Amino acid sequence: MIKGDRFCRLVYLGESQKIKKHTYGMFRCDCGREKRIRIDGVSGGQIKSCGCLYHERCNEFGLNSIEYERLYNVWANMRKRCYDTKSDRYYAYGAKGITVCDEWKDDFHAFAKFAIDNGWNSKLSIERIDLAKGYEPQNCIFITMKQQARNKTSNIKVNYNGEIKCIAEWCEVLGLNDKRTYRRYQLGIRNPDILFYPGDLRGLRRRA
Numbered sequence: 594m595i596k597g598d599r600f601c602r603l604v605y606l607g608e609s610q611k612i613k614k615h616t617y618g619m620f621r622c623d624c625g626r627e628k629r630i631r632i633d634g635v636s637g638g639q640i641k642s643c644g645c646l647y648h649e650r651c652n653e654f655g656l657n658s659i660e661y662e663r664l665y666n667v668w669a670n671m672r673k674r675c676y677d678t679k680s681d682r683y684y685a686y687g688a689k690g691i692t693v694c695d696e697w698k699d700d701f702h703a704f705a706k707f708a709i710d711n712g713w714n715s716k717l718s719i720e721r722i723d724l725a726k727g728y729e730p731q732n733c734i735f736i737t738m739k740q741q742a743r744n745k746t747s748n749i750k751v752n753y754n755g756e757i758k759c760i761a762e763w764c765e766v767l768g769l770n771d772k773r774t775y776r777r778y779q780l781g782i783r784n785p786d787i788l789f790y791p792g793d794l795r796g797l798r799r800r801a
């Protein structure tokens with residue numbers, strides 16, 4: 594990097610200095626501020642301004658920086674699940690052909706605009722309406738984590754007395770607490786007689 598080099602809003606002024614493991618340099622931002630910034634962050638394209646660009650983007654959506662960060666993570670994690678084979682959720686998304694629509698895939702701003710227009714706030718996460726379809730405006734809503742957990746429960750189908758229903762439906766029919774039933778399922782219990790046992794499992798053991 595040589596003096597006068599420009600990277601987005603930043604112009605390199607020199608004065609490189611190694612601090613611990615990284616090399617820092619002085620930069621002048623288009624907003625007028627001068628700041629010492631990590632050179633590899635600037636040359637790698639991750640840092641584009643003194644920070645003013647980031648704040649402008651937050652303001653554009655009427656979000657504070659924490660909300661902006663959260664929404665960015667909603668978008669980034671959605672892409673990871675669908676395209677990053679190293680993601681621990683990839684098997685349930687990308688591997689099953691779930692994709693992000695062209696409009697959102699490489700454009701956080703398009704996604705953010707949709708999210709804000711559709712009532713997103715930092716307590717909500719993204720959910721697909723039709724789980725066979727991908728992430729696209731017609732198929733996405735924003736719901737609380739609690740609602741999302743409930744939706745996941747309702748997607749697990751159990752064969753009981755020759756009939757197949759979702760756990761949530763079974764709980765409704767049998768008058769059971771679906772949280773407790775789901776917890777049992779998570780513990781690895783698959784036998785419907787135990788899964789749907791109406792009392793405490795310790796009682797079942799005593800009886801047996």
Ligand SMILES: [Zn+2]
Binds near residue numbers: 622624625642643646
């Ligand atoms: Zn600036």
